[in-house]
Amino acid sequence: MFLYYALVIIAFLILYYLLLKDARYGKEPPGPKPLPIIGNLLDLVNSSGNMTLALGNLAEKYGEIYSLKLGSKKSVVLTSKEAMQIILSNEATFARDFSGMWVDRSFHKNLGIAFSEGEVWETLRPWTFKTLKDFGFGKSSEMERFIKVASERLFASIDYKIGPEKTSCNLDVELLYNSAILSIMWQMIVGRLSPEDEPSIKIISEKGDAFNRTSIFGAGIVNAFPFLRYIFPDALGYNVQMDFFKECNTIAKNLFTEMEAKMRKFQLTMPTNLLEAFVLNSIKDPKIFNCDNFLLTFQDMLLTSSDTSNTFMEIVILYLITYPDVQEKVYEEILKVSPDGRDLSYSDRIKMPYIQAFFLEAHRKGQPLQNLVPRRALSNIAYKDYIIKKDTIIMSDTRLYYENKEDWIDPEAFRPERFLDEAGQVVNAGKIISFSFGKRNCPGELQANIVAFLGITSLLQRYKLSVPKGQQMPRLDMRPGLTLKPYPFQATFAKRQ
Numbered sequence: 001m002f003l004y005y006a007l008v009i010i011a012f013l014i015l016y017y018l019l020l021k022d023a024r025y026g027k028e029p030p031g032p033k034p035l036p037i038i039g040n041l042l043d044l045v046n047s048s049g050n051m052t053l054a055l056g057n058l059a060e061k062y063g064e065i066y067s068l069k070l071g072s073k074k075s076v077v078l079t080s081k082e083a084m085q086i087i088l089s090n091e092a093t094f095a096r097d098f099s100g101m102w103v104d105r106s107f108h109k110n111l112g113i114a115f116s117e118g119e120v121w122e123t124l125r126p127w128t129f130k131t132l133k134d135f136g137f138g139k140s141s142e143m144e145r146f147i148k149v150a151s152e153r154l155f156a157s158i159d160y161k162i163g164p165e166k167t168s169c170n171l172d173v174e175l176l177y178n179s180a181i182l183s184i185m186w187q188m189i190v191g192r193l194s195p196e197d198e199p200s201i202k203i204i205s206e207k208g209d210a211f212n213r214t215s216i217f218g219a220g221i222v223n224a225f226p227f228l229r230y231i232f233p234d235a236l237g238y239n240v241q242m243d244f245f246k247e248c249n250t251i252a253k254n255l256f257t258e259m260e261a262k263m264r265k266f267q268l269t270m271p272t273n274l275l276e277a278f279v280l281n282s283i284k285d286p287k288i289f290n291c292d293n294f295l296l297t298f299q300d301m302l303l304t305s306s307d308t309s310n311t312f313m314e315i316v317i318l319y320l321i322t323y324p325d326v327q328e329k330v331y332e333e334i335l336k337v338s339p340d341g342r343d344l345s346y347s348d349r350i351k352m353p354y355i356q357a358f359f360l361e362a363h364r365k366g367q368p369l370q371n372l373v374p375r376r377a378l379s380n381i382a383y384k385d386y387i388i389k390k391d392t393i394i395m396s397d398t399r400l401y402y403e404n405k406e407d408w409i410d411p412e413a414f415r416p417e418r419f420l421d422e423a424g425q426v427v428n429a430g431k432i433i434s435f436s437f438g439k440r441n442c443p444g445e446l447q448a449n450i451v452a453f454l455g456i457t458s459l460l461q462r463y464k465l466s467v468p469k470g471q472q473m474p475r476l477d478m479r480p481g482l483t484l485k486p487y488p489f490q491a492t493f494a495k496r497q
C-alpha cells in the first residue's frame, strides 16, 4: 500500500514539474523545429544562399530572439538592440562557447582572456588592460607615437609604389593596415619594435590572414559537430587554424622564456611593458601568471585587435571611395583643423564632428563583427516572456537592427549627417553597438577608435582616394569568413599637392 501511494505521489510530482516548469520560468524562444542530429542546419542553408544573411532572415520569421539548434548545441539568436543590451549585460552570460578549435588552441585548459571564464578571466582581462594603460595604451599621446611609426612605414610603402615619376597608383586595400596594426599591438605588448621582431610579425600577419580566410561554412560545421575537425581537418580549415595558433604560441613562448632569463640575470623589478609585468607577476602568482596564460593572452590580444581594426579600416576606405562627396567633407574638416598639414592628435576629434559622424555611419553600414564571439548562459536567464536555459549558446546578429526603418528612417543610405544635430553636434553615438554590451564587451574600443581616427586622417592628409579609372564600383556587401569583411577591392591613392 505504501509503495502504491509513493508511486502516485512521485507521478504527481513529475506531472506537476513537467506542466509547471515552463509556466514558472517562461518558454524557450520560438524557432524552427530541429531535425535529429543536424538540428536546424538545413533551415539556415534554406533561409539564404548568402550565409551573412541567414540568421537575420530567420529572425524576420521568428522574432527578435529565437532558438536554433546547431547540431546538438542549443542556441539563441538575438537580433534587436534591446535583447542584446539586456541579455549581454546580464552576468549570467559572461561565458563563451568554449569548444572545437578554441579548446584545442588552449590545450583544453581555461586560459587567456577571450575564451576564459571565472577567476582567470576576472583577473587577466582587467589586469591586462590596466597594465597596457599604464604603459601607454589608452593614453592618446603614447598611442599617437606608436601609430605614427606604423603609419609612416605604410606611407613610405605607398610612395614607393607610386615611384618618382608618377603621382598616383592603384593598390589592393585588403589587409592594407594589417601589419601596421599588428606592429602597434606588438609594441604595446613587447615594448619595442626591433628589426629582429619583423620576421615574427610577418609570420603572424600571413598565418593570421590564412586563419581568417578559413570559411564560415567550415567554422559553422565544426561549431555544430566539433568532432568533424579531426575527420576532415583540411576541408574544414582546421589545419590552417591550428597552424596559426601553433606559430603564435612558439613566438610567445620564446618571448616569455627570454624574458624569464633576462629577469634572472638583471633582477628587474620595475616593468616597462606588458611582457615584463607578466613575467614579473609569474614569481608572485604562478597560478594565473604562468607561461600558458601568457601564450593565450598574447594570442587573444593579437587576434582580437588586428583583424577587427583592419577590417574596419577597409570598410572606411570602401565608403570613402564610394562616396567622394563624403570624403571631400571629411578632408575639408581636416584642413580646417590643420591648415598647414600638421599631424592631428586624437584630442582634435572634438573639433571634428563630421568625421566622428562618418565613423559611426561606417560602423552602422559595415557591421564588422556581427556574431563573431558568442556567449554561453551560465544559468537560466529570463528575457520578457522567455527563458534562456543554462548552457545555451547566445549569438548576436546586428544586421536587422542596423537596417530597420524605425531607428534609421533611410537605412539603405550612407549618410553621416544622421549622427549630427541641427547645430552640427554629434548625436546618437549610443545607437552604434559594434563593441557590444556588459562587462564582457570589447575592452579595445578606445584603441580601435584612436587607430581609426589617426590612421585615416593622416592617410587623407597625404592622399586623395578614389575608385580606379575603368574599374566597377566596389561591392558594399560583406563577404563571409570567420569574420565578415569587404570583398577585395582596389583604390587609387593620388598624392595631394
Ligand code: HEM
Residues within 6 Å of the ligand: 088, 113, 114, 115, 125, 300, 301, 304, 305, 306, 308, 309, 312, 368, 369, 373, 374, 375, 434, 435, 436, 437, 439, 440, 441, 442, 443, 444, 445, 447, 448
Ligand atoms: C573596430 C574594431 C573592433 C571591434 C568592432 C570589436 C568588437 C568586439 C566585439 C563585438 C567583441 C565581443 C564582445 C562580447 O562578447 O560582447 C570583442 C571582444 C574583444 N575585443 Fe574587440 N573589437 C575591436 C577592436 C579591438 C581592439 C583594438 C582590441 C585590443 C586592443 C580588442 C580586444 C578585444 C578583446 C580582448 C575581446 C574579448 C573580451 C572578453 O572576452 O572579455 N578589440 N570585440
